[in-house]
Amino acid sequence: MSASVAAAPQVDAGLAVRLEGVSLGYGRHAVLEDLCLDIAPGEVLVIVGPSGSGKSTVLRAIAGLLAPHAGRVLAEGVPVTGPSPDRAMVFQDDALLPWRTVLRNVELPLRIRGVPKRERRTAAESWIARVGLAGWEDRLPRELSGGMRQRVQLARSLAGAPRAVLMDEPFGALDAQTRAGMQRLLLDVLRDTLATVVFVTHDVDEALLLADRVVVLGQRGRQPGGQRGGQRGEHGGIGTVLRVPDPRTPDIDRTGLRARIIEEL
Numbered sequence: 001m002s003a004s005v006a007a008a009p010q011v012d013a014g015l016a017v018r019l020e021g022v023s024l025g026y027g028r029h030a031v032l033e034d035l036c037l038d039i040a041p042g043e044v045l046v047i048v049g050p051s052g053s054g055k056s057t058v059l060r061a062i063a064g065l066l067a068p069h070a071g072r073v074l075a076e077g078v079p080v081t082g083p084s085p086d087r088a089m090v091f092q093d094d095a096l097l098p099w100r101t102v103l104r105n106v107e108l109p110l111r112i113r114g115v116p117k118r119e120r121r122t123a124a125e126s127w128i129a130r131v132g133l134a135g136w137e138d139r140l141p142r143e144l145s146g147g148m149r150q151r152v153q154l155a156r157s158l159a160g161a162p163r164a165v166l167m168d169e170p171f172g173a174l175d176a177q178t179r180a181g182m183q184r185l186l187l188d189v190l191r192d193t194l195a196t197v198v199f200v201t202h203d204v205d206e207a208l209l210l211a212d213r214v215v216v217l218g219q220r221g222r223q224p225g226g227q228r229g230g231q232r233g234e235h236g237g238i239g240t241v242l243r244v245p246d247p248r249t250p251d252i253d254r255t256g257l258r259a260r261i262i263e264e265l
């Protein structure tokens with residue numbers, strides 16, 4: 001990490017997140033029941049599952065944007081009751097403020113954290129450079145491509161030194177080549193941070209590339225786990241939790257793992 005980014009607030013450690021018997025839904029519409037999951041500090045946990053299985057719903061609950069019908073979401077042992085700068089969200093859709101320049105978008109979380117103007121400018125410029133957008137600081141979001149806007153979102157989410165980054169299909173709308181570039185960038189950037197990452201995707205290969213662990217939400221997202229090899233005891237309503245071996249492991253069976261995830265979907 002560059003010296004100028006060191007001026008920004010630093011992540012002491014990734015956030016420990018716990019879902020304790022959590023039931024989620026919208027009004028009377030139940031989506032997931034009795035979810036139990038521990039996410040370790042600094043872990044990259046990827047949630048995969050078919051459309052409508054509740055991936056974004058889980059993320060919203062961790063972000064504090066959706067209160068559980070039952071159970072508790074805990075961040076560092078403290079119940080989550082609303083959003084916090086400690087838990088940054090990155091969305092698939094362009095969530096940048098359209099009237100703010102790239103620089104002023106990236107500065108935003110630092111401003112919320114009360115970082116003085118000069119420091120936040122230096123840190124934001126450094127993050128913009130880190131995601132390959134030096135020279136674009138004064139542009140508005142509409143002047144950027146979709147991939148560039150996602151890079152700004154990534155810079156903005158990390159600039160505030162969150163202890164957890166919650167990413168909802170952030171690369172879903174990008175073409176294959178831009179997406180591959182963003183995945184490489186994310187892996188690169190994550191090496192510099194201790195933040196816990198919860199990443200939602202439809203894409204099994206993306207999950208295998210990024211994850212320390214993959215959570216597979218079954219087709220019957222509402223059903224308690226246990227179906228097709230699920231782990232009800234430990235993980236409640238989540239279908240299956242698979243650990244992804246370190247990609248540097250010489251004899252890693254990536255094909256077998258991929259097949260297993262697809263079988264669970």
Ligand SMILES: Nc1ncnc2c1ncn2[C@@H]1O[C@H](COP(=O)(O)OP(=O)(O)OP(=O)(O)O)[C@@H](O)[C@H]1O
Pocket residue numbers: 026029031049050051052053054055056057058202
């Ligand atoms: N704001 C909402 N109000 C009511 N129902 C909702 C709302 N958001 C999602 N749902 C419903 O909750 C269920 C789970 O939705 P969710 O978006 O979490 O699924 P998902 O796995 O992320 O799907 P996708 O991959 O298509 O984004 C779906 O049945 C959806 O229709």
